Amino acid sequence: DIQMTQSPSSLSASVGDRVTITCRASQSINTYLNWYQQKPGKAPKLLIYAASSLQSGVPSRFIGSGSGTGFTLTISSLQPEDFATYYCQQTYSAPPQTFGQGTKVEVK
């Protein structure tokens, strides 16, 4: 199975900050990389698919980039509703789809 490694595991930031989360795949996955946001007690919500395509209804401050083995999710200006945990997911070699371990974005 392809392993997905996110960094950092958690970060502290303030409203208005630019936040960057990194996801690395154990082998090349082209651009078969998705990003999800999860808030406590809720299901994951799709933000970005195919590495850089914004899901309908998701604010444009969420930006995905990368290909091959290295990917980033950038929040250009952090908003109060963005404090959550973010997961990357590869669907290149599926099944099984595999997820990163998550990055928790907390209030500084």
Added chain:
Amino acid sequence: QLQQSGPGLVKPSQTLSLTCAISGDSVSSNSASWDWIRQSPSRGLEWLGRTYYRSKWYYDYAVSVKSRITINPDTSKNQFSLQLRSVTPEDTAVYYCARYCSGGSCFVDYAMDVWGQGTTVTVSS
């Protein structure tokens, strides 16, 4: 939209059974698969399996649960189900159903764009 139902408490060695009712799409869609995922502090987000229809029904299961899992579509009720047999406390988790889109009538490619609300399942006597 996906609506999950099923018990939140299961005894060890028994069978965990959950159902996911679909609205706004069809379990027989040619551009989606219908997946089960679970989440626990120790395992994170773990994909368990899926069913999908491409002229016939297909099933894929995670190696970790392959000997214990069954996912079944129910076209009459437009839903799909998860059965996990011989559960242990290690199967305690939040279980989610999700639609995995692969183009066609879906608006996204190769991603899970719709999720159920989640069911917290505890395995305990």
